Amino acid sequence: MHDEFQLIARIPYPVTVPRFYTVASEVATMRFLRAKGLPVPEVYAYSATSDNVVGTEYIFMEFVKGLKLTDVWMGLKEADLASIMRQVVELECRIMSIPFPAGGSLYYADDLEQMTRRMTNITPMPLDDERFCVGPDVRLHMWYGRRSQLDVDRGPYEDTAGVLAAAARKEIAYLQRFGQALLPFQRARREAYKHKKQSPVDHIENLERYLRMAPLLVPEDPSLHAFRIRHPDLHPSNVMVSASPDSGPLEIVGLLDWQHTSILPLFLHAGIPGRLQNYGDPVSEYLIPPSLPANASTLDEDELIAALGRHHARLVHFHYAKSTKKLNTRHHDALLDPVSLFARRLFDRAGAPWEGETHDLKALLVEATERWDALAGAGVPCPVEFEADDVRKTKEFSERLQLSDENFETVQAAIGFETETWVPTEHYELAKARAAILKQAVFEQIPEGEERDKFLANWFLDDMDEEDYL
Numbered sequence: 001m002h003d004e005f006q007l008i009a010r011i012p013y014p015v016t017v018p019r020f021y022t023v024a025s026e027v028a029t030m031r032f033l034r035a036k037g038l039p040v041p042e043v044y045a046y047s048a049t050s051d052n053v054v055g056t057e058y059i060f061m062e063f064v065k066g067l068k069l070t071d072v073w074m075g076l077k078e079a080d081l082a083s084i085m086r087q088v089v090e091l092e093c094r095i096m097s098i099p100f101p102a103g104g105s106l107y108y109a110d111d112l113e114q115m116t117r118r119m120t121n122i123t124p125m126p127l128d129d130e131r132f133c134v135g136p137d138v139r140l141h142m143w144y145g146r147r148s149q150l151d152v153d154r155g156p157y158e159d160t161a162g163v164l165a166a167a168a169r170k171e172i173a174y175l176q177r178f179g180q181a182l183l184p185f186q187r188a189r190r191e192a193y194k195h196k197k198q199s200p201v202d203h204i205e206n207l208e209r210y211l212r213m214a215p216l217l218v219p220e221d222p223s224l225h226a227f228r229i230r231h232p233d234l235h236p237s238n239v240m241v242s243a244s245p246d247s248g249p250l251e252i253v254g255l256l257d258w259q260h261t262s263i264l265p266l267f268l269h270a271g272i273p274g275r276l277q278n279y280g281d282p283v284s285e286y287l288i289p290p291s292l293p294a295n296a297s298t299l300d301e302d303e304l305i306a307a308l309g310r311h312h313a314r315l316v317h318f319h320y321a322k323s324t325k326k327l328n329t330r331h332h333d334a335l336l337d338p339v340s341l342f343a344r345r346l347f348d349r350a351g352a353p354w355e356g357e358t359h360d361l362k363a364l365l366v367e368a369t370e371r372w373d374a375l376a377g378a379g380v381p382c383p384v385e386f387e388a389d390d391v392r393k394t395k396e397f398s399e400r401l402q403l404s405d406e407n408f409e410t411v412q413a414a415i416g417f418e419t420e421t422w423v424p425t426e427h428y429e430l431a432k433a434r435a436a437i438l439k440q441a442v443f444e445q446i447p448e449g450e451e452r453d454k455f456l457a458n459w460f461l462d463d464m465d466e467e468d469y470l
Contacts, residue, residue, distance in 0.1 A: 064254035
């Protein structure tokens with residue numbers, strides 16, 4: 001603009017669901033948290049419906065000046081990294097200390113009233129500040145694909161039991177209405193299933209087992225059941241900082257992207273954010289202070305790059321965990337509570353959209369039966385039983401899938417892609433070339449015939465039609 005004023009205009013992706021709730025909740029969440037003094041962009045104007053001159057839902061918000069943390073992330077010295085992790089945890093502590101009367105997502109009461117006139121099964125829960133209320137849960141998997149057509153409970157949730165049950169019941173309703181036999185969506189795993197379609201009936205059975213177990217697998221500490229809010233996707237590209245590390249201390253000036261924010265019991269929110277954790281590495285899991293290998297000066301270029309990457313990941317995990325222990329004790333308690341950790345794993349798996357596999361959920365249910373006394377307490381009967389032969393077969397299949405997953409991770413490292421085969425724009429052509437070379441190399445090792453045809457039909461880096469999985 002002429003006076004150099006800048007703003008951000010956001011409109012939903014074409015596939016965004018549910019549009020009204022997603023936009024309305026994001027606006028209310030941002031304004032609510034900003035009013036609490038948190039570094040969240042100011043919302044200037046918005047429309048949660050397409051009934052406007054633009055013809056689409058939109059949010060006009062503040063352009064936050066500064067650098068994205070990703071721009072300096074890998075080059076930060078340990079002191080700067082420790083400072084940023086401390087600031088992240090301080091902000092999380094402030095956010096996670098705000099109490100809510102119910103679970104779901106946050107809205108302006110006036111916005112939600114527009115929808116409740118048409119949908120009588122929603123009863124908003126008002127906050128002390130009556131401009132705001134808790135309404136339907138906008139986590140993406142609650143509405144994904146044809147799930148948006150379902151008339152199911154999405155909140156507000158009055159208690160922990162309601163939260164634990166809602167996502168699984170949503171998935172059962174989806175499978176009963178739309179379910180069909182499917183090949184696993186993760187094509188790297190299809191060989192382990194002998195390229196056979198999987199029935200949704202087995203997944204429904206395991207979801208019903210989960211519903212019998214879940215109410216009994218909750219932490220004893222009542223403070224971990226308190227409804228709290230948390231950033232839904234906290235990673236460096238959603239953190240804005242004030243300066244480069246060369247011009248002074250880095251300070252967080254903005255937390256971006258509050259779409260799909262939910263209010264859940266604290267123990268279900270607990271966890272180190274995905275881009276900040278380094279689980280699977282013993283140095284990180286035992287919180288050993290990280291250091292570069294003693295022979296770092298003798299490593300070749302590729303080995304040194306790998307060593308520096310591991311060291312950075314360990315530093316991030318270490319300083320996040322260290323700051324959480326010191327500054328966010330409730331979250332730290334949940335991170336250390338074995339029941340909380342297991343309950344969240346089970347909760348996440350049961351609520352995830354079915355993609356032609358039920359094994360991961362079943363393996364967790366089997367694990368729960370084997371750890372039952374430690375998880376639920378001595379003397380609490382386990383409501384689910386598995387035959388010994390079924391347990392044996394489940395564990396054997398876990399080993400087969402682990403091999404498939406390890407092969408996938410090897411390819412992922414070689415090509416350089418991230419979640420859902422995403423790569424940065426600047427690396428796309430190189431990754432694409434590496435993928436083509438790998439595909440050809442594997443193809444040439446497979447004799448002509450049925451196996452080669454299956455390989456070509458299921459190569460996991462080719463495009464695929466995802467319609468049946470929505």
